[in-house]
Amino acid sequence: MYQQAKRLSKLALCPVLMLLSLLSTGAWATEGAPQRWQLNMTPGVTEVGAKIYDLHMFVFWVCVVVGILVFGVMFYSVFAYRKERHQEPATFHENTRVEIAWTIVPFLLLLVMAVPATKTLIEIYDTDDADLDVLVTGYQWKWKYEYINPNGDNVSFFSNLLTDKAEIANSEAKGSNYLIEVDEPLVLPVDKKVRFLVTANDVLHAWWVPALAVKRDAVPGFINEAWTKATETGVYRGQCAELCGRDHGFMPIVVNVVEEAEYQEWMAGKQAEAAELKALMSKEFTMDELVARGKTVYNRSCAACHGPAGEGGVGPAIAGSAIATGPTKGHLDVVVNGVPGSAMQAFGGQLNEVDLAAVVTYQRNGFGNNMGDMLQPIDIYKFKKGQ
Template sequence: MSVLARSAVTMLSAVSASAAWAAQSSINLQTPVTSVAAEIYDMHTLMMVICLVIFVAVFGVMFWSVFHHRKSKGAVAAHFHENTLVEIAWTVVPVLILLGMAYPATKTVIAMKDTSNPDITIKATGYQWKWGYDYIKGEGEGIKFVSNLSTPLDQIKGQAAKGDNYLLEVDNPVVVPVGKKVRLLLTANDVIHAWWVPALGVKQDAIPGFIRDAWFRADKEGVFRGNCAELCGKDHGFMPIEVHVLSAEKYAAWVADQQGKMAATTEDPNKEWALAELVAKGEQVFAANCAACHQADGKGIPPAFPPLDGAAIVQGDKAEQIKVVMEGRAGTAMAAFGKQLSDTDIAAVITYTRNAWSNQTGEAIQPAEIAAAHN
């Protein structure tokens, strides 16, 4: 083995050892649990080592030269220019370094883009400020839910001690089986979001009107957390991602449980709901989807987020409010909930706002009216 080869092996061994140690510390990247994440982690460490070596070499020579050739020692600067050998060296060496760094980077990027032959396909849609998930292929097909931040409001306002997973916990996590290839189809309903879970090696923008894809295959069970990594508005920091990786048996049980819940909650679109039933259900929907902007007391945060308490849109023609809730308002943070919520949920939340606080219209909006508005 040549001296160069032995040096390379020694450097790689040192990189692997340092990476193994650093992975256990709290100041490094998250411990990878997929092959792509492991490649990203090793490449990051290798690049850091290369940059450190270059830094030490360049500044070592510079400081040595400054110290040993200082004026107080009587040093006289040499005068030369157009040294062909030096010019070739400082051109060829950086090119070789960049090529050496480009190879592992290109290899990793190609691996990140290979979304072929997935076992499960999940569509993730970014909303302001939550994620919607649809299982569209593989075991669990047909399951869909919305994932909201579940950190209690009193922790966010500083009225209670912060939990271990502060701002990184959700009510409905993504659940996948260990060892299975999961393809993610990413899009957004309003502005650009980004689905980022470092331990899985996935960071992909979700862009309105486009479908981007990514994939991961978790090598071990566990709970892995991330965030929206694109500045997407007022509550950008309140849009976490939580992924639960389960064994095949536990995943099958979760699928059965979710399908059972979906069957149990399937509602008759022609059912006539009582006003009190709609108000009670609407209060829950409002708390999960609207209170962040319009506030629990309906006062809003003017001028960006107008109040609903006493608002003309709420006390006026119900058709106009239905249209705004379903389609949103262009140029504002008001999202289009027609694609996010069921007809019953939309009917309930509108009924709630029309009969909460000082609003007492006495009107009950039925799911059939929302279905008619869709058409």
Template sequence: IIWAIIPFLILIAVAWPATKSILNLKDTASPDITIKATGYQWKWGYDYLKGEGEGISFLSNLSTPQDQITGNAPKSEHYLLEVDNPMVVPVGKKVRMLLTSNDVIHAWMVPAFGVKQDAIPGFVRDTWFRAEKVGIYRGQCAELCGKDHGFMPIVVEVLSAENYTAWVGEQKKKIAAAAEDPNKKWNPADLKARGEKVYAANCVACHQANGQGVKGTFPALDGSRLVNGPRGRHIEIVLNGKQGTTMAGFGKQLSDTDLAAVITYERNSWSNKTGDVIQPSEINSARK
């Protein structure tokens, strides 16, 4: 009987601490900060839901220059692992991450934190981490998610408590400064100039800088019947996407002004000469 009892006791001695560790790894309760990360093709959106920084939201896009990607310039140290807006957290604080997706399955992975969690459309998954050292940590989308899967990095900047508080203050000021009058009437030149920047950041990967798209995969906008047709249908597609295609809706990603600007740009660029000027108020009405 001793040969049965001794292995049983060894098993209990190993299993008990292991079980506690596994439960602790999955315990997302009592976080200091809660952040929702939403996967988009092909970028991440971050919403600070609870804790210091609550109310801050932004998109995080790949910032590697196009000439490096095309091989026309030397590759930088952090090639394809750099973004315009990193996620920022304070050192030593428990950060709960809520993961979801706007289109297809993505996965938020930062190896240094031991975190990898799928972001699934229609579901919210959660995980957590606590960064012990100030610094910059990099990761990538770890779920094959389409054409630009390899161009969807994750960067987390960990700051001291004092610097994090200062960052939160700066972000709040930017949000207040960026608040726009939804009834403002934009002139065509300013709207188109802004739309060109929005297009470069959100649309060029599929529809290309020249508006020609990718034959058989992403439709051309240059000369498109949709773009040159009724403006209401064009607004609807950009706002809500088109079911059964790779066209995702941008209503949750972009402001009324940015949407108005990019649609105005598309309808008045390349060979498209509709002369239409879409105002933010028109987008606001279409959302309702």
């Protein structure tokens, strides 16, 4: 009896501690965005998120009641049968009624919790009848979003950390959205069911936006499904929830939920950008145009590893490197295909042909390299086709 009571007391201790934490921190707040002091989860801005929150609180309070009852019996027994009162403790063992009671009661409690939990789980994994499909691909350390349209007119772009390097290096004051701001947020229409197809290009990642009640592992070679249906417009932030490398903390997620009309306007703008990029494929750029565009691409995609001035860092220096001053084909091979077994990623699928031509031209003519040669988008296209 003593050992069984001791075991029950340990099980009951956790919900009591949780309750004390809840009351002491004010973690019952229901704002859409979590606060620094907050321990509890939030309902978010989706119906399924609210159901998850309600289920969580229901199970929590069941545990609290169980904890109070178990500790109540324990404290009463300690007080009523203490040694000073000369009470004789019971000496029975393996009481059949007690055994039946503490078998049936937990079983019934589990049923009470299992039924709503099962209903909620079924709804969480029901990705049918989506109004919009978005393919989410994790890269070190950025996200790629591709809107899959039935007419085949897909729109895709990368979302990169926007926080200034000076803030990260503590040479400037940190902004209010430090490490949680991006250059291209994901835009979704309100009150529409959106299905996410989540995968990864290199290592394990996890796409997590608490307010949208979505958290799915991004696994190379696999596609995991999730969905959301935001009921309120706004900006909702998340992060990669898998330790994916040294810059794991530098790949935030920002989702803008907007009205349908604003979403259609944004989508039309993205489709126009894609059409403009397609037209640029046939354009002959000047050296100045390529260098100017290449500098922007370099600062966004290369400077973190190779240094703002090409001096090197995590990766080798670009200034005076054998790659940037060597044969053009070898330089292209490194940029397009990456270097296996190193931190150098393959940018052939991350940058379009125009940006690849521009950044390679910039690397070959900047940082004192002054090779004098340049590449056009058609050269990148031919290189990829000829591999």
